[in-house]
Amino acid sequence: MNWSIGLAALWGIAANVLAMLPSKDNHWTRAYILIAVGIPILGYVTLQNGPWIGLLVLAMGMSVLRWPIIYLTRWTKAKMQGMKAANK
Structure with missing residues (x-):
């Protein structure tokens, strides 16, 4: 196991704890921190192990x-529907 997979596993354990x-605040602050830490780890995993x-x-x-x-999916869908209505 290389370092990137180990960091991803550690991130998963930390997220569950x-x-x-x-x-x-319904865990939103923790979610933002996990996203900020997880994106570079995801890039490192992809760099070392490939896109799959x-x-x-x-x-x-x-x-x-x-x-x-x-929530991101709902927000994007609402924005796209708003753009469709504006273009008519």
Whole structure:
């Protein structure tokens, strides 16, 4: 196992431990920190192991941080529908 996969595994363990701890802001602050730390780790994994392993690690991260992805998808969909209405 190389360092990048080890860091990704450590990130996954830290994400699960942080999810178990109580939070007043529904874990959003922790999610932002995990995203900020996870993006460089994802780049490092992709650099060392190739794009397919990078996509697997991305899917793992998205499964842990699913609510930011859901809200981003909803926001993007609303913006795209707004652009369609403006272009008519």
